Amino acid sequence: MSRATPAVAAGAPTAEGAGPALELLVHGVGGTTPQKMLGDPRTVCVTGDDTAAIYRCAEDADAEAHPERYRGRPVPEAYVWCNLTSGNSARALWLLLLPFMVVNLAHWMRPPAKDPLWAIRLYGVLVRLVALSLTALLVAAACEVALDLTAWQCAGTAGCSRSWYWLGFTSVAHHGWWSQPGRRLALAALVPAALVALLWYLSNRTWSAYESQRPLNTEPPDDPRSPQPAFSRPGFWYGRRLVARLRAAHTAAGFLTTGAGVTLAAARHDHADGGGPAALGLVLECALALAGLVVVWVVCRRGRTESHRDERLDRALTSWLPVSSLALLVLALVYASWDRSDWASAGTLPGDRAFGLLALAQGVLVVALAAVAGLLRRRAQGGRTALRGFGGPAVAMLACALGGVMTGGVAQRVADWVDHGATPGMSRSAYHGPPPLLTWQASVIPALIVVLLPVVLFFAVRTWRTARADAPRIMADYPGERPDTARTRTIAAARAMARLTDHAPLFLGILSGASLLLGAAALAGAWWTGQVPARAAGTAPGPVAFGADAAQSLGSWCTGVGFLLFVTWGRRAYKDAAARRTVGILWDVGTFWPRAAHPFAPPCYAERAVPDLAWRMNTWTERTGGRLVISGHSQGSVLAAAAVWQLPAATRRRVALLTYGCPVERLYGRWFPAYFGPAPLEALHREVHCWRNLWRATDPIGGPVRTGGDVDNGPLLDPMAYGRTREHPLPAPILGHSDYQADPAFGRERALLLAELASSLPNQRADQSSSGRSSG
Numbered sequence: 001m002s003r004a005t006p007a008v009a010a011g012a013p014t015a016e017g018a019g020p021a022l023e024l025l026v027h028g029v030g031g032t033t034p035q036k037m038l039g040d041p042r043t044v045c046v047t048g049d050d051t052a053a054i055y056r057c058a059e060d061a062d063a064e065a066h067p068e069r070y071r072g073r074p075v076p077e078a079y080v081w082c083n084l085t086s087g088n089s090a091r092a093l094w095l096l097l098l099p100f101m102v103v104n105l106a107h108w109m110r111p112p113a114k115d116p117l118w119a120i121r122l123y124g125v126l127v128r129l130v131a132l133s134l135t136a137l138l139v140a141a142a143c144e145v146a147l148d149l150t151a152w153q154c155a156g157t158a159g160c161s162r163s164w165y166w167l168g169f170t171s172v173a174h175h176g177w178w179s180q181p182g183r184r185l186a187l188a189a190l191v192p193a194a195l196v197a198l199l200w201y202l203s204n205r206t207w208s209a210y211e212s213q214r215p216l217n218t219e220p221p222d223d224p225r226s227p228q229p230a231f232s233r234p235g236f237w238y239g240r241r242l243v244a245r246l247r248a249a250h251t252a253a254g255f256l257t258t259g260a261g262v263t264l265a266a267a268r269h270d271h272a273d274g275g276g277p278a279a280l281g282l283v284l285e286c287a288l289a290l291a292g293l294v295v296v297w298v299v300c301r302r303g304r305t306e307s308h309r310d311e312r313l314d315r316a317l318t319s320w321l322p323v324s325s326l327a328l329l330v331l332a333l334v335y336a337s338w339d340r341s342d343w344a345s346a347g348t349l350p351g352d353r354a355f356g357l358l359a360l361a362q363g364v365l366v367v368a369l370a371a372v373a374g375l376l377r378r379r380a381q382g383g384r385t386a387l388r389g390f391g392g393p394a395v396a397m398l399a400c401a402l403g404g405v406m407t408g409g410v411a412q413r414v415a416d417w418v419d420h421g422a423t424p425g426m427s428r429s430a431y432h433g434p435p436p437l438l439t440w441q442a443s444v445i446p447a448l449i450v451v452l453l454p455v456v457l458f459f460a461v462r463t464w465r466t467a468r469a470d471a472p473r474i475m476a477d478y479p480g481e482r483p484d485t486a487r488t489r490t491i492a493a494a495r496a497m498a499r500l501t502d503h504a505p506l507f508l509g510i511l512s513g514a515s516l517l518l519g520a521a522a523l524a525g526a527w528w529t530g531q532v533p534a535r536a537a538g539t540a541p542g543p544v545a546f547g548a549d550a551a552q553s554l555g556s557w558c559t560g561v562g563f564l565l566f567v568t569w570g571r572r573a574y575k576d577a578a579a580r581r582t583v584g585i586l587w588d589v590g591t592f593w594p595r596a597a598h599p600f601a602p603p604c605y606a607e608r609a610v611p612d613l614a615w616r617m618n619t620w621t622e623r624t625g626g627r628l629v630i631s632g633h634s635q636g637s638v639l640a641a642a643a644v645w646q647l648p649a650a651t652r653r654r655v656a657l658l659t660y661g662c663p664v665e666r667l668y669g670r671w672f673p674a675y676f677g678p679a680p681l682e683a684l685h686r687e688v689h690c691w692r693n694l695w696r697a698t699d700p701i702g703g704p705v706r707t708g709g710d711v712d713n714g715p716l717l718d719p720m721a722y723g724r725t726r727e728h729p730l731p732a733p734i735l736g737h738s739d740y741q742a743d744p745a746f747g748r749e750r751a752l753l754l755a756e757l758a759s760s761l762p763n764q765r766a767d768q769s770s771s772g773r774s775s776g
Contacts, residue, residue: 020067020626021074021754024054024616028634028661029589029701031082038078051209052081052612064624074629074754079613081639084605085591095566099138099406100601101590103131103399105671106369107597109392112674113379119372123392124303124596126369128246130396131598132299133362134403135250139257140354141407142192144434145414147261148349151188153432154418156181156345181269181345182336185262189333192261193326196254199600200322203247206603211240211595213607215309216614216646229680231645233306237607239594241310242303247599248318249298252291252325259325259332260288264351266336269343280335287328294321304596352435359437359523362400363516369393383678386505386670394512401515405445406566408438409559416560439532440522442555443548449558451514459503467496478722487722487731491698494718494734498700501666592638593672606639613643621654627757629656629750633740634701637662637693644688653689656753660694660740661702669706681707690756692749699737716743 025037034043034055042058055078056063063075107127110120154160178184215237230236267281298317370393377389387394411434419433433439471492475483529536537548594604617628632640637659644657668676685691685707693705695714704712719732720743740746 020064020070020624021757022620022624022626022628023074023076023750024613024628024630025076025078026613026630026632026636026640027078027080027082028632028636031080031085034078034080037080038076043078046077047616048612051083052079052608054079054612054616074627074750079609079616079636081605081609081612084608085602095569097600097602099134099399099403100131100598102402103127103134103396104595104597104601105590105593106130106392106396106399108593108672108675109386109395110674111373111376111380111385111389112383112677112679113376115379116375119375121303123369123372123376125300126365126372127392127396127597128299128303129296130362130365130369130400132250132253132296133358133365134399134598135253135600136257137355137358137362137403137407139192139196139254140261140358141410142195143189143258143261144349144352144355144407144411144438146188146191147185147265148352149411149414149418149434151184152181152265152345152349155179155184160418180340181343182262182266182338182340184345185265185349186333186336189258189262189329189336192258193255193329196251196258199254200247200251203243203599207240207243207247207599210603210605210607211238211243213611214238215611216618216648229645229683230306230675231642231680235304235306235309237594237610237642237646238309239304239596239604239607241305241312241314243595243599244313244318245298245302246595246597248321249295250599251322253295255322255325255329256288256291256295259284259329261349261351261354262329262336263288263332265349266338266340268350269340273342277335277338284328284332284335288332291325291328295325304594348432348435355435355437356523356527359400359404359441359519363520363523366393366397366400366516369396380673383673384665384670385673385677387509389673390509391505391671394509397512397516398508401512401519404441404519405559405562408434408441409563411438412442412556413560413563416556435526436530436532437523437526439552439556440526441519442559443533443551444518444522444555445558446551446554447518448511448514452511455507455510459500459507462503463496463500466499467492470495475722477717481722484723491719491722491734494698494736498696498698498736501700505670589635592635606642609639610642610646613639614646617643617655618647618651621651625654627654627656627754629658629753629757631658631750632660632662634661634663634737637702638664638668641684645684649687652687654757655689656757657688657691658694658750658753659692659705660746661699661737662693662695662705663701663703665705666703667701678706681705685709685711690753692753694740694743694745694749696736696740698734701737713745713749716740716745 027037035041038055038057040057040059043055044058044061046054046056046061048054057076060075063070107124110123113120178187215234263281263284267278267285270278270281298321370390373390373393377385380389385391415433467489471488474488474491475481525533525536532552533548534545534552537545539545540548591602591604592606594607595601613630617630620626621628630640630644632638640657640659641664644652644655647655664676665681669678669681691707691711693712693714694716695702695704695712696718697715698718704714706712718736719734721728721732724731735742
């Protein structure tokens with residue numbers, strides 16, 4: 001949103017003498033400043049803190065004491081929440097948590113079926129298990145880098161360790177106390193353990209700031225037997241208990257993964273040679289396995305509690321589970337440090353098949369999730385649902401693919417760096433590099449690109465053809481204008497590009513399906529050959545060998561470039577506020593939903609923003625007895641709708657909803673049908689006193705909400721003028737998703753909402769003249 005426009009447009013109805021009126025503005029993706037939202041350089045904070053606050057123009061600070069100044073226009077307020085997602089530089093590090101955020105989205109993409117309850121619960125359990133596997137994968141990658149590539153292989157090879165002075169005291173050539181393999185592993189295990197501790201700290205800190213915000217006390221429904229929309233449930237925005245349980249389980253899983261990497265190597269040596277405390281190793285292996293089962297049980301045991309605000313925290317579990325796992329890790333480090341003078345490290349670290357087992361488990365879980373989603377989809381009513389209800393499994397597969405590429409890319413880059421640029425798995429030296437599976441996974445990236453290129457070309461051609469077909473229709477929206485071929489093509493292209501959003505599900509479905517099949521092929525190839533692709537195809541015919549070598553080289557190059565771009569982007573975002581805001585936009589879309597599957601995902605800003613808005617609307621209307629229009633743009637419209645759902649019925653009768661550039665149906669309704677599908681939106685339409693929604697055909701994000709009645713007003717003309725006019729002497733810009741307040745329809749609709757509130761109508765009327773196609 002940009003500058004504010006006059007409160008009442010010419011010819012719009014007014015409601016003088018109807019009591020005070022307030023317009024609560026909520027900005028959208030990317031954020032803005034209160035000065036821009038209110039159109040005044042002098043603003044004051046009414047309530048809130050540095051993270052999120054409500055502002056007014058300085059001259060409106062005491063508006064309630066002078067109602068005579070505001071006859072015929074509302075008092076404007078701006079809710080600024082951008083610091084919840086893009087505020088300080090530390091949030092740039094959230095890029096590293098991208099797979100966790102993506103898998104958390106899969107939880108909320110469940111088809112909108114009401115039964116069977118066991119399938120709904122199983123869907124949540126499967127998503128939480130996929131999320132747990134991603135934590136294990138991240139920690140396993142840290143163990144691969146620190147334990148295998150550095151402490152086991154490089155420090156265990158005299159030639160490699162001499163090249164790095166910081167490995168000197170652990171080198172086998174040094175013959176010191178740390179030169180034994182077990183002690184090197186124990187020392188290196190501090191790196192993944194520190195990573196787990198950092199994730200726990202970040203999750204605990206954001207949990208205290210986000211999940212611990214108390215929502216508004218809502219009233220029970222008038223009819224307890226009637227289904228209550230999810231967003232109106234008292235506990236929907238209060239996920240303290242579940243996040244605390246999941247944080248304990250995932251922290252324990254990280255410590256156990258690290259402990260297993262150290263214990264398995266030492267125990268294999270003891271069982272083979274009979275040296276060292278073999279009995280202690282067996283006990284530790286059993287204890288680690290038992291603790292792992294407890295972690296899985298905790299993750300599967302309990303989901304979200306939304307019907308009431310759950311104040312319990314399971315303190316015994318959330319305290320003892322991570323502490324016990326940390327104690328097992330300490331015992332594993334002590335066990336590995338036992339004197340074994342005859343132990344020498346060779347080859348790769350025992351347990352390198354863990355990556356293959358994790359990949360297999362993720363594939364099985366995604367397939368099972370797709371089966372459950374298919375069952376729920378058959379029980380759900382029809383509607384515009386992304387990928388026919390399979391959006392959740394597709395997004396879960398995408399999260400696994402992102403996790404595999406990121407961890408494999410890090411491992412390969414570290415191996416290249418430690419071995420002075422040698423190709424992993426191809427060097428003739430004693431340094432072997434990462435497990436072959438990671439190289440196989442990188443090698444299928446070129447094949448994935450080959451699959452996606454025709455899809456991208458298809459959408460490009462389709463968009464071009466759509467723009468050409470729409471060009472003759474443009475002039476029908478601007479009667480009396482002289483045709484301009486270049487202008488017409490520009491407008492038609494903007495409309496065609498905006499429609500690409502509706503094709504995103506197909507692209508994601510192809511990407512996820514190809515990732516699943518190619519990932520399965522990589523796993524089979526790695527387990528069948530036990531070598532990297534180029535070496536496995538060394539004796540094959542020339543074209544096959546050339547193709548395998550080219551795929552391996554290109555895949556390694558792609559992961560390397562992608563990893564460097566990722567690090568560079570994160571470093572720039574850490575230093576540059578503008579780039580940090582760009583990173584924040586990603587989380588504006590991805591972190592609206594509570595952390596129901598992964599506790600280490602970036603925190604849910606809506607668990608702070610929705611209670612903020614609900615509390616403000618409820619307290620202001622109770623204190624003044626006035627009318628309120630909550631005006632939301634883009635992501636702010638989603639927050640506004642969620643906040644209105646949380647209001648008591650008495651407050652809701654004094655509140656009107658104005659949305660513009662609204663993705664509630666176009667994005668959220670298709671991808672999250674159980675929460676923003678036709679039934680919930682129609683319920684909101686019935687319960688809120690009055691609602692208007694503005695949209696443009698050139699907007700790639702917003703669209704109609706399709707609830708019927710008088711809600712949608714659009715498509716608005718964009719640009720507002722085809723050629724030069726008295727009102728627009730210079731060419732009018734194509735606004736797309738921005739600056740809806742510049743359209744005269746905005747002021748008219750706001751005035752209509754205030755007038756309708758003043759008339760005390762119990763419900764919206766379907767014969768309002770404000771709906772239909774807007775004029776400029």
